[in-house]
Amino acid sequence: MIPVQYRDPQTEEILERRHEEGAPTIGAAVRIGFDEYRVLYRWRCVPTSCIVYVNRVTREARQEARTAA
Numbered sequence: 001m002i003p004v005q006y007r008d009p010q011t012e013e014i015l016e017r018r019h020e021e022g023a024p025t026i027g028a029a030v031r032i033g034f035d036e037y038r039v040l041y042r043w044r045c046v047p048t049s050c051i052v053y054v055n056r057v058t059r060e061a062r063q064e065a066r067t068a069a
Helices: 059-068
Strands: 002-007 014-020 029-032 035-046 049-056
Touching: 029 049
Parallel strands: 002 049
Antiparallel strands: 002 014, 029 035, 035 049
């Protein structure tokens, strides 16, 4: 398991730190708290740690994805 930091790309704020089995893939959905985020990109992903930048998914985008499916 590696430590992963989830960050806001505009403010560099650390949204959450946790241990994961592996680094999340770009475009993957990640739940932080009660909100859903999408992985934008990963920075400094090495076997011992990873910094991941995420963007919050709006409710409208989630509804559009459900109706399209």
